[in-house]
Amino acid sequence: MKPIQSLFQGMQYLFFPRICCTCAEPLSKNETHFCLNCLIDLPYTHFEKQENNPAIQRMWGRFPFQYGTSVFHFSKQSIIQNLLHQIKYGGNPDLVEFMGEKMGLRLENTPFTTFPDLIVPVPIHPLKEQKRGYNQSDLLCKGISKVSHIEYRTDLLVRKSLSESQTKKNRSDRWENVATEFELNKKIKISNKHILLVDDVMTTGATIEACAIALQQIPGITISFATLAIAEI
Numbered sequence: 001m002k003p004i005q006s007l008f009q010g011m012q013y014l015f016f017p018r019i020c021c022t023c024a025e026p027l028s029k030n031e032t033h034f035c036l037n038c039l040i041d042l043p044y045t046h047f048e049k050q051e052n053n054p055a056i057q058r059m060w061g062r063f064p065f066q067y068g069t070s071v072f073h074f075s076k077q078s079i080i081q082n083l084l085h086q087i088k089y090g091g092n093p094d095l096v097e098f099m100g101e102k103m104g105l106r107l108e109n110t111p112f113t114t115f116p117d118l119i120v121p122v123p124i125h126p127l128k129e130q131k132r133g134y135n136q137s138d139l140l141c142k143g144i145s146k147v148s149h150i151e152y153r154t155d156l157l158v159r160k161s162l163s164e165s166q167t168k169k170n171r172s173d174r175w176e177n178v179a180t181e182f183e184l185n186k187k188i189k190i191s192n193k194h195i196l197l198v199d200d201v202m203t204t205g206a207t208i209e210a211c212a213i214a215l216q217q218i219p220g221i222t223i224s225f226a227t228l229a230i231a232e233i
């Protein structure tokens, strides 16, 4: 490395130190995004080892998913809440992709009867994506694809309308709100795929359900889902 380069990098570290995204402690050379202590504390659900886990149970009687899982528990004041806040408002695309890689590694242990051959993110409205700079589900897919080598595509589902904040709505209101938001991009001709639908947080499951219903128009389709986190309801 040229001296000027190393000087520049040294200055960069001084002004923009690499810190843990959770506890803000400086990271050592071998650490990425998380310090070792926070990495160990990540609240994994271990759902991928259970066929009838709480995430898939939440969708029972609503859509015939082949399999479903959520990788982390989401609870108030937790590492994952902090993380999701950063993902939504912090503009840290590398961190989102890193979390996608964590998801991908967990998916290797799932009891899929057939393994997915296409990964599809839940789309966000283009205006939201423009504001945030990315769709977090796209980046999760990118991370999953990196470790699993399964193709992902972001153009299969289209989000039609910008919904109001859904946090204060009850289950049936939320369902009415999202049920008609997603549309299959009919320009894309595919069939006989096992699609893994990917989203950041699962709450009622209304979004996952609405996306699956839109994807169901594809001939010979099988659908599974994976979310980064699952919230208690």
Ligand SMILES: [Zn+2]
Residues within 6 Å of the ligand: 020, 021, 022, 023, 024, 025, 034, 035, 036, 037, 038, 039
């Ligand atoms: Zn930390």
